Amino acid sequence: MLNPVKHLYLHVPFCPTLCPYCDFHVLTRTSGMVEQYLQRICEEVQHQAALYPVDLKTVYFGGGTPSFLRDAEMVHLVESVRSGLGWGQEENTLEINPGTVTLERAALWKDLGFDRASVGVQSLNDTTLKFLGRQHNAQQACKAIEILLEVGFRVSGDLITAVPGQHLQEDIKGLSELGIDHISAYTLTIEEGTEFYRRGVQVREEDEREGFELTAELLTQQGFERYEISNYARPGAHSRHNLAYWTNQHYLGIGPGASGHYPTSRPNLLSQRITNPRLYDWLKMPFTERDIEDIAPADFVTDALFMGLRLKQGVDLALLTRQSGLDVLERYQEPLQKHLNKGLLTLQEGVLKATEEGKWVLNQIITDFLLRDAEDAEDSGA
Known part of the structure; x- marks a missing residue:
């Protein structure tokens, strides 16, 4: 008898524009594509529900830009998950682009059952934002966070460090003073296949190291605990969903390009990692044809060490x-x-x-x- 899976990640691949540093599976929306995506999500939810016992504690809609979906599309997506798998009893996160936030939309997302917002701020300097290819400006980011807090969300802000010419102290100070309780700070990395890679953009190791150390120092001074290498929280504001990843727990992965960590009853295995293909193949391939990685005991140990050593708790x-x-x-x-x-x-x-x-x-x-x-x-x- 398999133990219930308690966490769900759902991937929304659509974005308003493609950022030059991004190597996630994302694409701009085209006519009819979102409708096909929503229908396929319904089918995958039912497929997963038939395979695994589920008792969800956390749900995470990531991307891409989930908040880029139109209101009716978001309602459809949430209802598909709820009808087949239920909803998170402890935490439900929506990734949000600052430029998509209005008071009415934020209220709808809250009414649908999301209680935590992960906002792609990246910087509070307009020059840095322009370099990063972001479509919002600093004022929009601040306003979006203000609205989300007003509606009642717990808010996490994403920050990119080691950006050439960045005023990191100003970014950290400004972000921490907005009233949010969680900050994820990631070093800018230049991945092969991205626009930055094609342009020859480089990140100096000394800038990486300075950003790594300075972020920890300044956010700690602001009352945040560094509970994971790149994640900082005020007391009680840790990301429960992400902690499931870092403590090697099982989770469902739904949507194109999504990866999940699943229980299995196969002998000599502790679990399986199953990864979906990208959108066009995901739309047409049978759900039984997925990239499956069997996790033997030694694999489980090294996975647990790699993720667990990122945590303050070890x-x-x-x-x-x-x-x-x-x-x-x-x-x-x-x-x-x-x-x-x-x-x-x-x-x-x-x-x-x-x-x-x-x-x-x-x-x-x-x-x-x-x-x-x-x-x-x-x-x-x-």
């Missing part, structure tokens, strides 16, 4: 041993000791945490754990 190795059936301390003794000695990890009372320096090089740390698994697979002839 990873309880005794719990991870029980979950995976592997003795984590024994199996990964060599990479653990290496990074403990280097001061990149700490281990106290069975809880493994990344130090401040360790958070900066977390990918390198996890690579050593993966190499340990590769050696084991080679020894076993797999």
